[in-house]
Amino acid sequence: MKLQFPRIAGLALAALLTMGTGSAFAAGAEHYPIKEPKHVDWSFSGPMGTWDLGQLQRGYKVYAEVCAACHSIDLVAFRNLGELGFSEAQVKAIAAEFEVEDGPNSDGEMFDRTAVPADKIPGPYANSQEAAVANNGAVPPDFSLLAKARAPERGFPNFVFDIFTMYAENGPDYIYSLLTGYEEAPEGREIPEGTHYNPYFIAGPALAMASPLSDGIVSYDDGSPETLDQYSKDVSAFMMWAAEPSLDERKSLGFRVMIFLLIFSVLLYLTKKKVFQSLKK
C-alpha cells in the first residue's frame, strides 16, 4: 500500500518530462545567447572544489591591467586580496598604488590620500554618468557579482541534471565563453553600429565592448601561457572569487556537514528499525 503514493508521484513526473521536451521547441523569437557557453574544467567546481590561488592572482593581474580601465569592483577591498595568497606586504604595496578620497579634515576639506588595505578598490569612474559618457552610453558593469549575475538559462532538462552533477559554474563558463567568443558577424546579419558580434552574449547578437583581451597583452611571471584562452580562464576564475569569496569554505564545511548527516541518518535508520521491530511480535 505504501507504494501507491510514490508510484503516482513517479507517473506524474514521467508524464511531465514528456510534456516538457515537447514544448521546448515552442519558443518563437531568437534565443540568446545564440551559442551555449563552453564548459571549462574549473578547480572550484564539484563538491571538493577549491581555488587555484595562482590562477586567482593571475586573474587579478588581468583585471588590474586590462579590465580595470573600464570596470569597477566595488565590493572588494584591498585586504580581500590577501585571500588570493598575496602577503600582507604585497597587499599594502598594491593598495599604495591607488589614491582614494577621504575627509573631511578638520578644515572641512576633502583630500586625497594613498589607499590602505581597508579601502575598497577604487573604480575607474567617479560615477555612472561619467562611465556612460566615456563608453557611448553603455555603463561597463561592476565586476563584484558579475559571475553570479550572468547565467544563461540552462533549460529543460539540463537544469534537472545540474542538481545531480552539482553544475554551478554557469557564470564563469559564460564569462570565459564571451571573452573568447568574438568573431566576424555571419553573412547577412546586421548588427548595430559600434557593437561587436559575439554569439555567446546573453542579451543579443552583439555587445558594446570590443574583444578586450588578446595574446600577450599581460605578462605572467609563473610561466603560464600568455594567451587569450588562459587570460580568459584566469580572469573568469578571479571574477567567481570576487562574486563569492566564501565558495571554498562553503564546500569544505559542506563536506563535513554532509558526512555527519549521512552517518547520523544511518544511525537513526537502524534505531528506527529496532524500535519498529517490537511491533512485529
Next chain:
Amino acid sequence: MSGGHSEYVPGNGFSKWLDSRLPLPRMVYDSFIAYPVPRNLNSWYTFGAILMVMLVVMILTGVTLAMHYAASTELAFQSVEHIERDVNYGWLIRGIHANGASMFFIAVYIHMFRGMYYGSYKEPREVLWILGVLIFLLMMATAFMGYVLPWGQMSFWGATVITGFFSAIPLIGEGIQQWLLGGFAVDNATLNRFFSLHYLLPFMIAGVVILHVWALHVTGQTNPTGVEVKNMRKETVPFTPFATIKDALAIVIFLLFFGWFVFYLPDFLGHPDNYIPADPLKTPAHIVPEWYFLPFYAILRAITFNIGIPFTDIVLIDSKLGGVIAMFASIAVMFFLPWLDTSKVRSGNYRPMFKICFILFAIACVALGYLGSRPAEGIYTILSQFFTAYYFAHFLIILPILGRIEKPDELPPSIADAVLDEPAKAGRGRASSPQPAE
C-alpha cells in the same frame, strides 16, 4: 488527547506542584509522548514534522540576518553582500535562509498533495485543513516579501508586478495600491514595511501552526487506509518512540537534501538577476517570480481576455482583473475542498477513478509551474489556459461528480485488518496484504 484521558503521572514533587497550577508538562506528555498515532502511517506523513523544523530554522536564521540587514533602498543590497562577505558564517546563514524558503515550499507542497491524496481534509478534519491552507497563504505572503528584501532587480520588479495586482480592482484599486506601497511606486517606504511584515508574519504562522496541531490532536491523524482508528490498543502506537524516531529520520534525510543545495548549489533556486542591484529605470527581459509561485503566476497570466456581456462591447471584468481573480480563486478554492469532494471514501487508495484524476491534477500543477517560467506568448498562453481550466475543473467539476459516480474499491473493515497478520477477509489486492508501519 484523542485518547480522551491523560496518562501523565507527575514524577516528583515539583512536577506535582506545577501540574496543579500550569499543566504544561502534562500537555507535552499527552501531545508528544503518549499521543496515539495510527500504526500504518507511511513516510509521506513525516512532512508535518519536517515543516515544523523548517519554520524554526527559518525564524532562527531570519532573526540572525535581521541583526545585520539594513532595510533601506540605499543599503539593502550592500548589507546583504556584507552578510555574505564580512559577517562570520553570514554566507551560511543567508544560504540556509534563502534556500530554506524553497525547502519549506517543497515540503509544504508534498504535505498538501499527501493530504489531497489520502483525503485528510474530510470530516471531521475540515478545520484542520482550512488552518493548513491559511498557513500556506501566510507562507506565500512571507516568502514574497522576503524575496523583496535583498533589493536586487527581481526583488524590485517582482514587487512592482505583484503589488500592481491591486490596481486591477475597479475604482478603489489605485488607492489601495498606493496605500500598500506607501507611495506611487515600490520604494523605500515599501521596503521598510515589507521588512516589518516579513518579520511579523512568521510568528503569525507559528500561531496558526499551534492551532493546526491542536486540531490534529483533537481528531487524531488519518492514515493511508482512510479508515478511522477503531481499536486504540491494536491500531495505534504511542507517538514516542514510534513517530518520534521516524520523524527524526525523515528530518535528517530532508536536511541532507537541504544541505545539497545550501553547500553545493546555493544559487540554483534563485535568479541571477537578483545579483544586480534594483534599478527602477531598467526592466529585466523576463520578470519571473520564485519557482514556488510559478503555478499561480501562470494562472494569473492565463486570463488574456476580457469578460463582458456577450454581443455587446460592455466589459465587466477586464483581463487584468480577471487574472487577479483567477489567481486568488485558485487558492481560495482550496478552502472549500472538504465540501467539494463528495466521496464518502477518504483514501485515494480505494478510489480508482480519483487516482487517475489526482495524477492529472498533479500534472496540471507542475505544468502550470513550468508555463509560469515561460514568456506569456503563443503556445505557452494556450497551454496555460488549458491547464488553468483543468485546475479549476478538478475542484469544481471533477471532485463533486466523482464522489457520486465512482464505485470505490472495498474498504478494509479496520486498520488492523489492513495491516496486521490477521485474516484479511474482505480486502483486495495490496490493500489487505500485511503492511507494518514504516
